[in-house]
Amino acid sequence: MIIDGLPGGGAEKVVLTLSKGLIERGHRVSLFSLRAVCDYAIPPGLDYQIIEDGCRQPWRKLTELSRRAESLDRAIVQSEKEQGSFDLVVSHLHKTDRIVSRCRHLAPEKTWFCLHGVFSASYLARRKGFSLWLKKIKTRRIYQHRNVIGVSQYVVNDLKRSFAVQPKHERIIFNPFDFDAVHAAASQPCEMAGEPYLIHVGRFHETKRHDRLLRAYAKSGIAAPLVLIGQGNDEAVNEVKKLATTLGIQDRVIFKGFMPNPYPWIRHAKMLVVSSDSEGFGNVLVEALICQVPVVSTRCPGGPVSIMTGELARGLANLDADSLAATMADVWSKPPDVSRLDLQAYSIEAICKQYIALTAH
Structure with missing residues (x-):
């Protein structure tokens, strides 16, 4: 390698x-x-x-x-x-x-x-x-x-x-994906366990479109907090913080930085969201599904469309904040059953x- x-x-x-x-x-x-x-x-x-x-x-x-x-x-x-x-x-x-x-x-x-x-x-x-x-x-x-x-x-x-x-x-x-390792890592404590929240895991980079995510979250009507896990340069992170303030959601957006083990946070989330312009594969979608957490993603070029098939396809949104907001609200209020998915193709x-x-x- x-x-x-x-x-x-x-x-x-x-x-x-x-x-x-x-x-x-x-x-x-x-x-x-x-x-x-x-x-x-x-x-x-x-x-x-x-x-x-x-x-x-x-x-x-x-x-x-x-x-x-x-x-x-x-x-x-x-x-x-x-x-x-x-x-x-x-x-x-x-x-x-x-x-x-x-x-x-x-x-x-x-x-x-x-x-x-x-x-x-x-x-x-x-x-x-x-x-x-x-x-x-x-x-x-x-x-x-x-x-x-x-x-x-x-x-x-x-x-x-x-x-x-x-x-x-x-x-x-x-x-x-090493399913056993993911489950073991996800069993570690999470300070927000038991509270409803949604999560985004990804570096602060323009292709991840944190701006689209925040605009969609603000429009979705979801009152639960949005947790952001990932690293980026100070300028990129500050831009997102500034946008949260502009949208009036700064008190509900929690910046956690990079975590070597994000799995407890993924496992206890009520929903995981991907807001990218492109995703070669979309690791975090499979990781969330292994943890039996519903997912929402933009229908972006790359892997999400091949991962989110069948009932999961309801969680695919167009590449704009309005569509993403509507999809987030829909999956949040009526989450699909992700407890019996066959994920062996990713083992x-x-x-x-x-x-x-x-x-x-």
Whole structure:
């Protein structure tokens, strides 16, 4: 496994859950992190290596990708010398992919790029003219005729459509969830247990659309408090706090910051809401359903539509505050029964099998 770093995000948690699951099933796993940042516990038995870039030259940006690819190559060669060659290499997140695609030591046939997000939303949304054209060309160069994993069908279709990429092989593999670990973590105390509240879990980033969430909450007529769990820079958090004040809901919006274990808060919530413009997968939706909590989400590009099927589809809203408000009010007053859902497609057992099958593709 190769990733840019392990700050408190969804893709980072997926990599650690997957690594832990593979180790528990008898496989040897190395995780190469390209930065020293780590907000999560490292699973026992994981060969965790940090490949930091120590270059301080003024022109370091110009040579960053090739320089870091060489460092990663050296670390992988050394690791294989000591422990034997890798059967599977999975690169996670676009910044990592840019470096891994330049690694000379990694055989293309056993290297897979895992797409965790909707690339057009993340990388093309605010670009125009030459900048837009250049980003498309650079992105196509990384993934063209390479092996690609999508956490939802949408993310792969988006890469092919928006960047004219034709992968060599493509697979759709959902994000893995260790149900027992989620239940155990969710059983920890929560200071608001027994009180009705709704919750949003996600970093303070413009694609998460906290502004839409707050406007919808203000319009929904729901009197119970809204708990926000997630980290972000001070400017982003202060913007959301300012909007809460403008909307007159500041006394009902509770900012909890980043939590390594948000599960007790999810478990005791009456409803979880996703308000994003795009979600590669939508981890928190499955996590809430594992905790038997009703969910509401925007019908955004990505995973939510494939997760919220059947009776859960009633919780899908259009990408505007009015629709989200109406959907929140509806699910709040008439919650669906989420106690007997079949979530096995997201189990760590099922997902590990699909990753191991890549070694024989």
